[in-house]
Amino acid sequence: MTDTNTQILLRARPVGEPTAEDFSIVDSEVPSPAEGEVLLRTKFLSLDPYMRGRMSDAPSYAAPTALGDVLPGATVAEVVESRDPSRQVGDVVLAYGGWQSFSVAPASHTRRLDPSAAPVSTALGVLGMPGFTAYAGLTQIGRPKPGETVVVAAATGPVGATVGQIAKILGCRAVGIAGGPEKVAHLTELGFDAAVDHRAPDFKEQLKAAVPEGIDVYFENVGGHVWDAVLPRLNKFARVPVCGLIAHYNDTAAPEGPDRAPALMRHVLNKSLLIRGFIQTEFVRDHEETFLAEATGWLAEGRLRYREDVTQGLENAPAAFNRMLRGQNFGKTVVEV
Amino acid sequence: MTDTNTQILLRARPVGEPTAEDFSIVDSEVPSPAEGEVLLRTKFLSLDPYMRGRMSDAPSYAAPTALGDVLPGATVAEVVESRDPSRQVGDVVLAYGGWQSFSVAPASHTRRLDPSAAPVSTALGVLGMPGFTAYAGLTQIGRPKPGETVVVAAATGPVGATVGQIAKILGCRAVGIAGGPEKVAHLTELGFDAAVDHRAPDFKEQLKAAVPEGIDVYFENVGGHVWDAVLPRLNKFARVPVCGLIAHYNDTAAPEGPDRAPALMRHVLNKSLLIRGFIQTEFVRDHEETFLAEATGWLAEGRLRYREDVTQGLENAPAAFNRMLRGQNFGKTVVEV
Numbered sequence: 302m303t304d305t306n307t308q309i310l311l312r313a314r315p316v317g318e319p320t321a322e323d324f325s326i327v328d329s330e331v332p333s334p335a336e337g338e339v340l341l342r343t344k345f346l347s348l349d350p351y352m353r354g355r356m357s358d359a360p361s362y363a364a365p366t367a368l369g370d371v372l373p374g375a376t377v378a379e380v381v382e383s384r385d386p387s388r389q390v391g392d393v394v395l396a397y398g399g400w401q402s403f404s405v406a407p408a409s410h411t412r413r414l415d416p417s418a419a420p421v422s423t424a425l426g427v428l429g430m431p432g433f434t435a436y437a438g439l440t441q442i443g444r445p446k447p448g449e450t451v452v453v454a455a456a457t458g459p460v461g462a463t464v465g466q467i468a469k470i471l472g473c474r475a476v477g478i479a480g481g482p483e484k485v486a487h488l489t490e491l492g493f494d495a496a497v498d499h500r501a502p503d504f505k506e507q508l509k510a511a512v513p514e515g516i517d518v519y520f521e522n523v524g525g526h527v528w529d530a531v532l533p534r535l536n537k538f539a540r541v542p543v544c545g546l547i548a549h550y551n552d553t554a555a556p557e558g559p560d561r562a563p564a565l566m567r568h569v570l571n572k573s574l575l576i577r578g579f580i581q582t583e584f585v586r587d588h589e590e591t592f593l594a595e596a597t598g599w600l601a602e603g604r605l606r607y608r609e610d611v612t613q614g615l616e617n618a619p620a621a622f623n624r625m626l627r628g629q630n631f632g633k634t635v636v637e638v
Numbered sequence: 639m640t641d642t643n644t645q646i647l648l649r650a651r652p653v654g655e656p657t658a659e660d661f662s663i664v665d666s667e668v669p670s671p672a673e674g675e676v677l678l679r680t681k682f683l684s685l686d687p688y689m690r691g692r693m694s695d696a697p698s699y700a701a702p703t704a705l706g707d708v709l710p711g712a713t714v715a716e717v718v719e720s721r722d723p724s725r726q727v728g729d730v731v732l733a734y735g736g737w738q739s740f741s742v743a744p745a746s747h748t749r750r751l752d753p754s755a756a757p758v759s760t761a762l763g764v765l766g767m768p769g770f771t772a773y774a775g776l777t778q779i780g781r782p783k784p785g786e787t788v789v790v791a792a793a794t795g796p797v798g799a800t801v802g803q804i805a806k807i808l809g810c811r812a813v814g815i816a817g818g819p820e821k822v823a824h825l826t827e828l829g830f831d832a833a834v835d836h837r838a839p840d841f842k843e844q845l846k847a848a849v850p851e852g853i854d855v856y857f858e859n860v861g862g863h864v865w866d867a868v869l870p871r872l873n874k875f876a877r878v879p880v881c882g883l884i885a886h887y888n889d890t891a892a893p894e895g896p897d898r899a900p901a902l903m904r905h906v907l908n909k910s911l912l913i914r915g916f917i918q919t920e921f922v923r924d925h926e927e928t929f930l931a932e933a934t935g936w937l938a939e940g941r942l943r944y945r946e947d948v949t950q951g952l953e954n955a956p957a958a959f960n961r962m963l964r965g966q967n968f969g970k971t972v973v974e975v
Contacts, residue, residue, distance in 0.1 A: 306795040362874075362908050366748050524903055537699075549900045558895010563886045565899045566861055569915040570880050571699050578906040 306331045307615055309400035311366050315356050318551045318626065323356070324372075324619045334384045334405045337442030341378035341396055341404050341411070346615065347425035348374065348622050348634040350522075353550040362580055372400040375430060376415065377421050380636035388413070395424040400618055409595055419600055426459040427607035428596055431582060435463035436592045437584035438520060439471075442577045445540075447472030449517035452508075452534075454478040454527045455547065456497070457487050459607065459633035463596075464520045465493050466605050473518075476511045480628045487631075491606060505530045515539075517555035521578050524548040532568055543578040550626060643668045644952055646737035648703050652693050655888045655963065660693070661709075661956050671721045671742045678715035678733055678741050678748070683952065685711065685959050687859075690887040699917055709737040709859055710758035712767060714751065714758050725750070732761045737955055739975050745866045756937055763796040763970035764944035765933055767918060772800035773929045774921035775857060775879035776808075781916045782877075784809030786854035789845075789871075791815040791836070791864045792884065794824050796944065800933075801857045802830050810855075813848045824968075828943060838842040842867045852876075859886040868886035869905055877958050880915045887963060945969030 303326040312325040334340045356359040366372055376398035380388050382469055385408035388394070394411035398404035414421045419428060426432060445451050451468035455461040456477030468475040469492050476495045477488040488496035495511035497504065508530050515536035521528060525548030535541070568574060599605035610630040612621040615638045625634045642665040649662040691698040692710055703709060713735035717725050722745035725731065729733050731748035735741030751758045755767060763769060782788050788805035792798040793814030805812040806829050813832045814825040825833035832848035834841065852873035858865060862885025872878070904913060930936045937940035947960040947967040950975045962971045 304887060360908060362910070423901050484654070485657070508942065520696045521903075524900060528903070543903060546903055546907055549904065555896035555898055555901055558897050559892035560898050561892055562898040562902045563889065564892055565902060566858075566865070566880065566883055567886065569913055570883055571697060571915070573699070573917065573920065574913075575915075576906055576911075578908070578910045583910065608671065 304331050304359050304403070305329065306401055306403040307401075309618055310369055312368065314358060314365075314368070315353075315551075317355075317553050318623060319356060319619065321619060326616055329401075331403045334382055334406045335615075337385050337407055337409075338405050339380045339385060339388045339394075339411065340382035341376070341394065341398055341406060342381045343376045343378045343398050343402050343406070343615075343638040344393070345377040345422045345425060346374050346400060346616065346618060346636040346638055347376065347400075347429070348625055348636060349431070350545055350547045350550060350626065353406065353626060355453065358495050373397065373637065375425055375504060376404070377424055378404070383408070385409075393421050395429070400615065415615050418597060422608065422609060422611075422633075422635055423600070426609065427463055427600065427605065428593065431459035431633060432596055433465045433589060433592050434544050434581040434584070435460045435520070436467060436596065437581050437588055438544050438579055439464050439467055439518070441584055441588065442542035442575075442579060443518035443520060443540050445471055445473045445518045445620065449472070450474045450476060450512050450514055451518045451520065452476045452478065452512065452516045453520040454523040454529060454531075455545075455628070455633060456493065456496070457484045457608065457636055458522075459546065460522055461520070462488075462491060462606065462607065462632075466491060466599075468518075469493075470599065470604060475512075476516075478509075484631060487608070494587055499527050499530075509534060518542075519544070522547065532565070535568065535572055535574060537572045539574055541574060541576045543576060544580070547626060547628075572623055610634045612636045614638075641668050641740070642666065643738055643740040643750065645708050645739075646952065646955055647706055648693060648709055649705065651695060651702075651705070652690075652888075654890050655960060656690075656693065656956065657957060663953055666738075668740045669742045670721055673674050674722050674744055674746075675742050676717050676722060676725045676731075676745050677719035678713070678731065678735055679718045680713045680715045680735050680739050680741065680952075680975040681730070682714040682759045682762055683711050683735075683737060683955060683975055684713065684766070685962055685973060685975040686768070687882055687884045687887060687963065689959065690963060695699050696780065711736050712762055713741070714761055715748075717740070720745070720747075732766070732783065738941060738950065739952055755934060759946060759948075759972055760937070760944065762972055764800055764937065764942065765930065768796035768970060769800045769933055770922070770926060771918040772797045772857070772963050773804060773933065774918050774925055775881050775916055776801050776804055776855070778921055778925065779814060779879035779912075779916060780855035780857060780877045782808055782810045782855045785811070787811045787851055789813045789849065789853045789868060790857040790916050791813065791860040791868075792965070793830065793833070794821045794945065794968060795859075797826060797859055797881065798857070799825075799943065799944060799969075803828060803936075805855075806830075806923040807936065807941060810850075813845075813853075815845070821968060824945070836864050836867075846871060855879075858882070859884065869902070872905065872907045872909055872911060876909065876911055877912060878913045879943065880913060881917070884963060884965075916951065947971045949973045951975070
């Protein structure tokens with residue numbers, strides 16, 4: 302094989318927004334699979350907000366990436382060499398290959414995709430981790446009842462868009478928050494009952510008008526000023542699944558005061574709120590199979606739609622990653638390698 | 639009847655800690671019961687932290703007391719006149735008579751107490767609202783498993799002491815936090831596995847040493863610097879029932895910065911925490927009967943103990959109330975009228 306393996310390594314731990322100097326792009330030898338393994342050529346690399354946490358060594362729900370290591374990430378890849386009878390050359394699989402053009406993995410750690418069921422890149426988005434995050438958080442923590450109001454931010458992103466559409470399927474009022482008129486218009490196309498622009502000067506008033514009966518479920522994936530606007534609108538017994546806080550991932554210190562933590566706890570007390578952080582992995586065993594069956598069906602029926610933000614070329618991954626952290630992506634961020 | 643009804647009215651809404659000027663003490667005519675009602679002579683008035691919220695008109699889980707009205711509160715009282723066949727003169731009942739020496743109530747709004755089963759004042763404490771708050775929050779939200787670590791603050795108070803003792807009954811490690819060596823010593827007498835003094839200069843280190851396996855359930859009833867010390871010690875999937883925030887009830891503005899609300903939400907996310915505000919009323923229908931049966935049994939067996947902080951004379955209620963908000967009470971605060 303004359304190919305080389307292009308890899309993006311973590312060179313330094315970013316302080317604030319990552320810069321080009323925090324990454325190094327190297328060409329390495331293409332690795333060889335051992336018995337039971339497959340060699341994969343990356344077709345699509347998923348970029349997801351959680352990766353910012355892996356670049357840092359602050360305590361988090363997962364260990365940080367070591368300096369000098371390939372950055373981690375889910376991939377859709379083609380099998381180019383197989384040393385396991387369960388996988389054939391040409392199979393397309395979901396893997397966790399990272400920011401590189403080739404990877405090896407135990408065949409058992411890959412999932413074969415059916416390109417006739419849905420475009421294979423959806424395994425990174427609406428039918429993948431982000432879609433399942435939306436499904437699990439909404440149905441297992443948010444538990445909305447028909448007629449209740451569900452609000453989600455970053456609503457054109459792969460998690461938010463799925464939250465809103467599943468809320469509609471469950472008979473709820475779905476309200477999406479996004480940045481800019483183009484994204485807001487897209488939410489209406491997706492069937493959200495109302496959409497609010499968090500960059501608008503009258504954002505708080507817009508949100509208030511969009512939830513005339515208050516908020517029963519707020520699916521939290523951003524934090525920041527959106528959360529500040531949502532908190533006073535939460536109804537008694539509202540539920541807040543928390544799967545991300547993208548507005549804070551580049552924070553280098555606690556924001557200026559006053560200290561609003563006591564006020565947050567007062568809301569919790571006065572409105573009997575439920576706030577629950579989660580990672581989708583805790584729900585995989587009991588709920589992933591149902592999710593895949595239901596979501597694939599909704600996709601085929603046109604009840605669940607998705608949008609992708611595709612960047613060409615692995616070398617452009619760092620820039621695409623930063624665009625996503627700034628909310629400049631429009632749909633699920635993937636890199637076509 | 640030649641008696642007069644001594645009443646304590648809310649004269650002004652307190653700013654910060656209530657002062658004598660916020661209350662007025664008046665002598666009124668003893669009221670007459672209508673058909674179906676009883677006239678009650680107060681024996682014990684319960685003082686509870688939630689009353690601070692009623693004195694304020696900030697949004698809360700209950701409507702504020704109107705200026706000029708009698709302050710509300712649970713009472714243990716003797717029936718002195720009955721216009722309902724279900725109650726006899728001389729019966730001792732649990733009522734919600736407020737800060738006054740006589741009150742009338744529909745007989746159906748009172749619960750007859752059995753003085754032979756337990757001292758009647760326990761209906762305001764360990765067998766009353768505080769005890770049920772402890773039981774419901776711990777068993778329905780905290781849901782500790784045997785061997786897990788349960789931490790509670792204000793641990794010599796009627797809620798905290800009950801939380802710790804029920805945690806022991808459920809097979810957990812119980813750690814109490816209280817202010818001062820005398821209270822800390824009392825926690826050990828009650829059977830807590832460890833007790834920590836939040837006034838000690840090395841409080842954070844003491845707490846860390848007391849929870850070698852971290853904290854699985856933190857029963858939150860105080861807030862403030864205790865919560866700050868607890869947060870980093872919470873385990874993944876820890877549960878935090880929130881029934882009170884006494885450290886903040888006299889706050890007049892948000893504390894100085896930095897703003898720690900984002901850091902709080904990061905803990906929620908990184909450790910998949912559950913934080914849930916509640917008031918015991920939401921659990922009454924399904925769980926109060928079981929609680930009363932179990933807790934009365936535990937009391938009789940000596941597995942559940944309690945301590946009361948009794949003030950003599952209704953006119954001393956405002957001062958006793960402030961002592962409680964400052965944590966200077968030692969046990970369930972009641973006024974013997």
